[in-house]
Amino acid sequence: MQPGSRTATPELSAEVWLRTKGLRVTPQRRLVLDRMLQQIGRHWTADELHEALRAQLSELARGTVYNILAELTRVGLVEELPGREGSASxxxxxxxxxxxxxxxxxxWFDVTPxxxxxxxxxxxxxxxxxVQAVAVVxxxxCAECAPHGAPHR
Ligand SMILES: [Zn+2]
Ligand SMILES: [Zn+2]
Structure with a gap:
């Protein structure tokens, strides 16, 4: 069974995930994936990620983040969802x-219906x-935006 399937262990490091998917481990790729693995369930725009990572790697270009996200999406480590003002999440x-x-x-939030x-x-x-796959939205x-506080469970 390959990673990403039912037996996936999200605890695996970015480095291991990159290797498993046949991507060369570069500092930039590791940095981007590492940051995303720290908050599984969070969805980022490329700009948000770029902003968050610039402190760690000042020479990280915005275009590099875009490219890395496209690569990670292509190998199935990352999902791309329609985002705010036309920018993907x-x-x-x-x-x-x-x-x-x-x-x-x-x-966007991950849920288990x-x-x-x-x-x-x-x-x-x-x-x-x-039918090849089912995606439910x-x-x-969310609790923060609900007019009367957290929605009842
Ligand atoms: Zn998701
Ligand atoms: Zn909200």
Whole structure:
């Protein structure tokens, strides 16, 4: 079984993940992935990441961060989601998960929905489409943006 599947161990270091995916370990790649692994479940724009990492590596160019995110997405370590003002959001994607999008702060959150096993296309649709994957997006307000504090559970 390959990393990223069910047995994935997010605790693995950035270096090990890069090697496993056949990417050469460079200080820049390690820095970007390291930072993302520190906060699994957070989704960043390239600019946010660039801003956060510049303190550690002042010569890190914005374009380099974009390129690295594209590479990490290509090998499946990172997912790309539509983001604010047309800029994509990136999060680590080591285990299967779905998303909640807050319409208030426009941030993505990883969620684990229940009841997905019962989700299927109608027989009509199944005749037309071959389903390869299911991606569920919940919309609403996160606890910080909910008008009356945290939503009830
Ligand atoms: Zn919010
Ligand atoms: Zn995610």
């Amino acid at each position: 990136y999060g680590v994607h080591l285990t299967p998960h779905h998303h909640f999008y807050c319409d208030g702060c426009r941030r 229940v009841g997905l096993g019962a989700l299927a296309l109608s027989p009509d649709d199944r005749a037309r489409f071959d 919940f919309h609403g307000r």
